[in-house]
């Protein structure tokens with residue numbers, strides 16, 4: 001087994017979580033190496049939504065202006081019923097920016113990933129490709145990540161940002177991804193292709209329907225329209241192998257309004273994604289190895305917080321590193337009490353992410369209701385005051401650094417409360 005150099009930190013995985021945490025730690029004066037299994041750094045997929053709890057961090061990193069130039073800052077987020085197209089509720093994103101101090105931004109995933117990659121290159125992160133980590137070792141003073149070819153990379157700390165199918169996670173828990181039987185199709189189309197459809201690029205629109213939903217918003221300064229169509233696959237539900245095929249997509253959206261149906265032919269039809277999450281775990285640190293991003297807390301995507309949580313993880317860890325550096329006081333940024341920094345990280349992030357993962361499951365169920373439950377949901381959403389932030393304060397406010405700063409969660413309203421609304425009329 002050969003050993004290659006000794007950075008202060010090794011980050012396994014060069015996705016949005018890995019690169020953003022590598023950047024955050026390098027800014028604190030640490031030498032960071034990223035080990036990515038693919039032969040090139042890149043992102044597949046389409047658009048991504050970045051709420052104020054993420055744009056606040058991008059601003060701290062000095063990256064927000066570039067992100068805004070690459071993306072779109074919409075003025076509203078509108079939720080509509082996918083069957084009758086009526087508006088259910090909306091967020092006024094101009095007022096939301098005033099409340100939280102930072103914008104709601106939508107951006108192409110490859111643009112966000114590219115922005116983070118360039119930031120890492122500027123500060124000198126050691127970026128390695130073709131480096132698949134197969135196993136880990138740790139003791140009280142450091143950790144090592146061992147590649148498929150036998151090379152070992154050692155550092156004081158290894159951050160495992162290796163995604164949904166994380167190898168590192170197996171050090172902490174013997175679990176499997178949980179399948180929701182929902183499937184996502186994506187499709188990014190030139191805006192001209194939407195001619196004749198009721199598409200307003202200043203809005204992020206979510207159509208929620210029985211067993212399905214459809215999302216669209218503008219990208220790249222309004223050149224592109226990003227579309228996501230998600231539905232429950234009968235074949236996935238039945239445990240069949242060929243789940244999520246285009247005939248299932250078409251059938252799932254059969255009963256939806258014209259505005260949604262007109263978008264369906266524009267989805268990419270050669271690739272689709274099964275929706276998985278994992279049950280939350282509250283232990284993310286094993287010796288000097290720490291999980292981060294989807295490796296620690298893969299969510300269903302209904303809260304649009306997966307990549308954001310990964311970015312928050314890196315920011316929180318780097319903030320605690322900075323506190324340890326100040327406590328060390330010796331002018332050497334590498335003199336860090338890593339046990340204390342990792343303990344502080346683990347004290348605050350798992351509980352926040354548990355809340356998001358569980359809320360995303362509940363939010364998905366609410367979106368996909370049918371029959372009387374759908375009518376009750378619609379009544380409750382229509383009754384919501386547009387400027388009521390009780391459901392966003394817990395998530396879009398400043399990222400907590402300590403458990404006591406974690407805000408209380410939103411008030412839970414049972415569907416049956418819709419019946420009281422009807423009686424009040």
Ligand SMILES: Cc1cc2nc3c(=O)[nH]c(=O)nc-3n(C[C@H](O)[C@H](O)[C@H](O)COP(=O)(O)OP(=O)(O)OC[C@H]3O[C@@H](n4cnc5c(N)ncnc54)[C@H](O)[C@@H]3O)c2cc1C
Nearest residue numbers: 013015016017037049132133163293294304305306307308
């Ligand atoms: C349809 C859909 C829509 C979404 N929309 C949003 C949204 O609007 N907003 C939002 O915040 N989130 C959204 N998400 C979630 C978000 O995409 C993920 O949570 C996020 O990308 C996770 O980033 P990550 O870096 O932790 O993991 P990944 O992106 O999975 O990156 C992991 C990296 O590690 C590498 N790797 C894996 N194993 C190894 C190994 N053994 N050795 C070396 N390298 C390895 C991989 O190649 C990859 O580059 C969405 C997800 C889906 C499916």
